Amino acid sequence: MKKFFLFLIVFVSLNAAYAQVDEASKNKEVAFKAGEQITYKLRYGFLSAAEAVIRVENTPLKFEGHPALHINAQAKTVGTFNFLFKVKNEYHSFIDPQTLLPYYYTETRQESKYKHTDKVIFDHEKNTIIADKGTFPYTGDVFDFLSCYYFARNVDITGVKIGDKLQMRYFLEDGIHAMTITYLGKEQVKCGLGTFNCLKFSPTIIPGRIFKKNSKLYLWITDDKNRIPIKANVEIIVGSLTMDLTQASGLKYPLNPVKK
Incomplete structure (x- = not known):
């Protein structure tokens, strides 16, 4: 049950990954800048369930002698869900502003009675990930939740x-995992900030306590230079979950909703 509301941050970050990712596949022009702030709300049916705020900030910290950008995400339940299953999670990722690869990642999750923390170091010289549960060798590019979201926005x-x-590919708690995403074409989709021309994707999900055997996850991303996920929807065992973009400021490029 603790993974139910982690679903929000998975939507916002991990499921935004939508292309075969390596350094060669990244656009030269970075799609975001320090000062960006975006907010998502998660609805369970007609009920507001949770909210996530993600910020990009400059930081004086350096990693491997290089400057970094600080990405900070906070997710929490709202309204009735604070009484049913209170969640207050916080995530931090420090990334290279040029390659967008992660240096350091931390998370603090409090989901009802469940608590979890993790600190993850990405050593790019030795190709190892050092986390609370051990050291993990890797090849190619591997990300945490937040850095994978921001890197994916820049993939050609x-x-x-x-x-x-x-x-x-992404690192989570005790290993490196992969997610497969299918591109479904283009659609116009409405969110809290208007109607946008979007690219539509369907990330693979694993049936279990939350998802039905035939559940489909759909994700819509703005078809512009921002490449921001604006909406996601999935059916679960009982009802459905919908993610909706409700606020965006400090963007590098202006949002251009479709004029009706």
């Missing part, structure tokens, strides 16, 4: 066709 998907299956 010019050659992606409808039906193509793409992949991204």
